[in-house]
Amino acid sequence: MSVKKSGAEVRLTGVGKRYGKVTAVKPLDLVIAPGSIVTLLGPSGCGKTTLLRMIAGLERVSDGRIMIGGRDVTDLSAGERNVSMVFQSYALFPHMSVRENVAFGLISEGMAKASAHAKADEALVTVGLKGLGDRLPSEMSGGQQQRVAVARALVLKPDVLLFDEPLSNLDARLRRSMREEIRDLQQRLGVTVVYVTHDQSEALAVSDVIVVMKAAEIAQAGTPRTLYEEPANVFVATFMGEANNVKGTIEAVKDGRASVRLDTALLSLPARDLTPGPVDVVIRPEAIRLHPAGTPNGLPATVATATYMGAHAEYNLETLVGRLFAIAPEADALRKPGDAVVLILAERGTMVVKP
Amino acid sequence: MLIWGCAFLGIAVLPWHMLEDAVSPARLFGLGAAEADTASALAQAMRFGRWWFWPVVAGLALSLPGFLPRVSRHRAVGFLGLGGGAGLAALVLQGWLIGIRGWNYPALEAAFGPLASGQFGLGMGGALAFAAFLIMITDALAFRGLFGGDRFVAGAVGVLAAAIVIFTIWPVATILSQAFQAPQGETLAAAFSQRFLSAKVWGLACLNSRAACGVAWNTLALATATATATTLLGLCFALIATRTGFPFKKGLRLLTVLPIITPPFVIGLGLILIFGRSGIVNQAVANVFGVELGRWIYGFNGVWLAQVFSFTPTAFLVLIGIVQGISPSMEEAAQTLRATPSRIFGAVTLPLMMPGLANAFLIVFVESLADFGNPIVLGGSFGVLSTEIFFAVVGAQVDFGRAATLALILLAFALAAFFIQRQVIGKRSYVSVTGKGDAGLSQTIPTWVRRTAFAVALPWAALTVTVYALALAGGFVKVWGRDWTPTLQHFTRAFAIDWGVNGIVWAGGAWSSLFTTIKLAAIAAPLTAGLGLLAAWLLSRQRFAGRTALEFALMLTFCVPGTVIGVAYILTYNIPPLEITGTALILVSCFVFRNMPVGVRSGMAAMSQLDKSLDEAAITLRASTFRTLRVVILPLLKPAIVTALVYSFVRAMTTVSAVIFLVSAQHEMATVFIINRVINGDYGLAIAYSTVLIVLMMGAIGLIQLVVGERKLGRRTAVAVDPQSAEGAKA
Structure with missing residues (x-):
């Protein structure tokens, strides 16, 4: 040995x-x-x-x-x-x-x-x-x-x-x-x-x-x-950890980056060789940031449930593209069900996937 | 090369045929024997003009290149397969076609002309050659990638299949052909209708007159009555044992062991001593009331009573498993849904037990069909199929055609019941215990059910004990019913020992049969256990072509009644190629193949509790299949081994049905000796002998348990597979 x-x-x-x-x-x-x-x-x-x-x-x-x-x-x-x-x-x-x-x-x-x-x-x-x-x-x-x-x-x-x-x-x-x-x-x-x-x-x-x-x-x-x-x-995205999966559209691709339309939000993400058209968007729960209502270029949402988990907080959020699950690191400022928020999606943790 | 050596030894050196007299070392060398019948196959072909051995020799020669080291593996396999196949085919064909008086079939004689001489059955040489050719074939198949490429598995399957074909399928086929063979000068249709449809078999005269009904109806009626009664009694006992606070549950368990270690006719004897013409009840009634009760115990009543006594423990064992298997949470669920105890019992517990009840009924049904000991002792003029078969062969009329016909009917009944039972078991799924531990306490049963169970079961238990006690007490008085003087004379008549000039003289009449019985049972037990466990291992652990067929053939041996096997064996083995009637060999093979299913069942039950990854771990750790079996599986199967050994030994000692056809003056068995004493009215000696057998078997069970020892698993003690529940349908 x-x-x-x-x-x-x-x-x-x-x-x-x-x-x-x-x-x-x-x-x-x-x-x-x-x-x-x-x-x-x-x-x-x-x-x-x-x-x-x-x-x-x-x-x-x-x-x-x-x-x-x-x-x-x-x-x-x-x-x-x-x-x-x-x-x-x-x-x-x-x-x-x-x-x-x-x-x-x-x-x-x-x-x-x-x-x-x-x-x-x-x-x-x-x-x-x-x-x-x-x-x-x-x-x-x-x-x-x-x-x-x-x-x-x-x-x-x-x-x-x-x-x-x-x-x-x-x-x-x-x-x-x-x-x-x-x-x-x-x-x-x-x-x-x-x-x-x-x-x-x-x-x-x-x-x-x-x-x-x-x-x-x-x-x-x-x-x-x-x-x-x-x-x-x-499948791989959801199996390799928690992930939200919603439908979006690639509007244009330029220099390897895609403009992805999600409801009112327009995201710029790595294109990963995809072409304009409908696309799956995978969003990790920790990539979702909750901002006050009215923040520009975000995804409007309503808090459905909010759970205090000690080190972090977990939210279920209603949006026009579907219900999203989010993990927010700031557990102190816990929002209440019914609150209107705007979601900003971090590039790290949000990706487009072939539909 | 070793295998080829064996084949060579069997063909060229050892005497091919079975020798008439004792084997001496000199006579083992059959190459230079003076007579054809004591010579080896090669010598017979060369020197005595028995040309039919040349193909066998050719097979041997053809297979030789397969064993030479320089031949490529691929070509070696071809030689092995061809040589082995040709040799085996030639061996079987010549044995089948050529008998003692030349050709066995007139057509062949007409075609090829008469032979100069015939031949006797296969002996040592033939058997060795057969085995060697068989292994060549299985090796060739394994090298070809069949059986997972495993030579050991291939060989084991080959040996098992050959053994089942020779000792079960062939005899049963012989019975079939015998039953459909017309005697000289009759057409087949006439003979068939006379045998199968005669009033003695199917008559219904008893319904409207005092004449006797056909034996087929007798048998079915008896089996139905017995199965009904035992199932109900068994249910009462099972409910008491699992659902009440009855303080003597261990005693109930003990009661179930008794029938297994007692020869099957002891109950019959006990009943005669109580209700027979000189029985104590009859005498008491005659003394007090002056009424003669007569011979009512002989006939249907007596046989039924005896069978109910004998088989209630079987039903109990089947049902206790079922009752325990019902998940308590079902009953608890019913309770939380506001059901009364009566409703729980009627709407949940009982329906869940139905398949189990049906199973118990059918198992006892088959046992009753196959039972020989009780009808022969108590039947009188009331005949059932098993006894009629016996009288057709042994009586004055010696009519094998009739015996074969009756055996066929009995076999059909047994098979039908057996297959219905398999169906029922198949539907049992909703009772089975799930892998998850079901917490919860078994509900107690409603009061009226409990009272009924106690009211039925306790008197019956007391009666059973009485019958056994009286049956055994009969050995200690001079003449039951007339002279009640206590005596040991029956024992001394049976087991006297004198001191002669040359030391001990076994003067008692029973010694010879006792020694034979112990010897043969001791030879058969390890063989039975070994083959049975091997079969269990193959069936539960290996995947190979023909596995289902092998399983089915084994199932078949389960359900062939003993009397059928007995007749089949004498019909099959009193002529070449396998002429073993009258030898110890036929008895041993009968024991092995009748009891092997017990080994298979307990083996499979135990195997299913062994994690399959244990085998796989051993294989990935470079162990050969054989080493895995020997070092890993066998030590963990110790309880199953004990079970198989005990059962095959005990059943070889106590069986009557098949053996009664196969004994000879040289090899008399204890049970047959006792039955003959009973038929002669010598009850004292019969009982004394039975007592000795029972004591002996308890000793043997203890001894085997001691030798095989406990399975060593650290703190947890191994739970032995319950021998009796593994037994199932014994026929």
Whole structure:
């Protein structure tokens, strides 16, 4: 575990999966750079877990080829690929001690029991579980079990480490610290990680690259920042955080900037290669600023509900383009339902998206 | 290469046919045997002119390149598949077509001329060759990418499928063909109508006269009456056990174990000792009132009573699961909607239990159809299908055609009931427990329901205990009804031990059958459990072509009544190619394939509680399928293993129906020995022997539990799968 090794590239070419007539994953291409941590993000049923299991070798592909580290592994079984997986339920063998669990893969590979156990203890130190090797999994907390599962996967020095919603069984506080630990461990070991989750904040926190999936295909892939600030469509925009989605019109495009008409407001936003015509406008709640009625070049609105949230205030606002949800940082000057206001939309957090 | 070696050994070295006398190391070498019948296949083909072995040898030769290291994998697979397939086909064909007296079919004799000699059934060599060819084929299929490319899975499926075909489907098919075969000089239609439609089977004379009705109606009437009574009783017990503050619930549970460890006719015996002509009730009535009650217990009444005693626990076990499965929140919801306890029970609880009640009814219905022990002991002139089948084979008339016909009718009834039951279970969804923990307390039932339940169930429980107590007490008096002197003479007659010149002499009459029974049950139990759990694992964890077919075939073995299997086995296995009638082998295979479904059920129940990602984790950790099964799955299945072992052992010890056809002088079974004593009126010895069996089985259960041990899961103790609820429809 002490030797830093760099992970392998994972290259999917036209990989798809069908169960009879049902298509779980439409044929898709994806390249995962060595040593990076890539998240497959999407709502349940979007095919992200199936894709992960195909990389693991637990499902056979219906179409396409999978290459890991330049080697075609499409026809190899899970045990023959140099990948390890951390399961959602951890899948720790309940009748074996923690040490036996971690040593299991090494013994599978033919290592002698004594040295496998020694290696297992080393791995347990790496994940911060020194001296707990004799426990049974049931005698450990959820977070500890999670670490055992990671140690069990890492001890085989895999080219690629796969995580299937690893934090979904932990409480919110533990989830936050575990995802930092996973990120930290990945950085230290330089292993390639593919990580499945349906939690966008988890994805934003751990990933180099996020692959958003929807209805069996990739909706958009990119860095967390790209996805958040330049979503390719409304689905990605709304999935990557809270967002209002309203209809607008591009009236003109000049020098890469578009004039976008929203009711009475005329906004100037990056055109993102769109042409004049109807367009979807995505507005993050924190991009909406509430100004006194009469402020020029804004969107007139009426406060429908106002909620005091301590550090900030939340508003539902009625406008002529639809109801908008806004988060205002100044909780002190809470407005009342029925107040007339004008909304000014900040450029950062407001974007046009192909309808 | 190892597999090819096995095939070679089976074909070239070991004697191909089953040897008449004991096997000695010298005779194992069949290549140079002096007689054709003790020679290996290769030797028979070369030296004795039995040309029909050449195709088998050819299959062996053809498969050889598949095992050579220098042949490419793709071509090796071709050789494997072709050689294995050809060898297996040749082996099966020659065994099927050529019997003891040459060709089995006159048409073939006419076409090819008579053969110089016939052949006996397959022996060691044949069996080994068969297995090796089979594995070659499954390996070839696995290399081709079928069965997920897993050789172990492919092999396991192959072995299971072959075993089911040989030991279940083939015998059942034989019965079918036998039933539709006309005796010499009759047309098929005439023979068919005479057998199937005769008044002895379907007659309705009893409705308007004193004559007896047909056995088919008898059987159906008995099954319906028994199922109705047991379902109601079972419901009472289930309500008491789950919805009242009854303090002796553990005792109720205990009551349900009794019928499982007692041979099926013990209840019948107990009833005879109470209500028989010299039974205590009859004697008391005669002494006090001077009235002879006569023989009313023999016939429908007695069999019905005995079956209700025997099967109420089964219904109870099915229903207790159902009653517990009803989510308390439904009843709580009804309560908050202002329903009275009676309305809750009538409008919510009872309707939710309906599928369960139907299920219990049908399970008992099938059990009653298949029951042999009680009708044979108490039936008298009242015949049901299972006993009529027995008398058709064993009586003076030896008529296999009739036996096969009756067996077919019984099989049809059992299958029909079984499929209706599957339908009912399919609709059970709204009772099933959701994954979320349902909080809430079970509502107590309305007072009148509770009172009825207690009024019905408690006297019945007391009566059951009495019957068992008296049944067992009968072994300790000289002659029941006449001479009440306490004695142990029955035990000494059965189990006397003398000291002879050469040490212990097992002088008692029962020793031989007891030893045989224990030996065969002990051989069968691990085989049954192993095959059953393997099947459960394949069915619940693997996806492969033909999975549904395999599942269906297993289901079929569930519901074939024992007497049908018994007749089918003697019809199938008393001639080559598999000539095992009269051997211990036929008994063991009967035990294994009749009881395997129990292993499958408990295995599948246990497997469904094991997270599938455990298997997957092991696979991604580089473990082979076999290692995963051995190191991860099996240790976690310990409770299911115990269940399967206990059940197959106990049922092998207590079964009567199929075994009674298959025993021979050499291999007599305890239950058959007892039945024969009962038929001869020697109740004392029969009871003494039954008592010993019961004690023995309790010991065995304890022992198995001790050996297999507890599943180690830390603080949480493993919850064993309830053996009886896993049992379901035993036939």
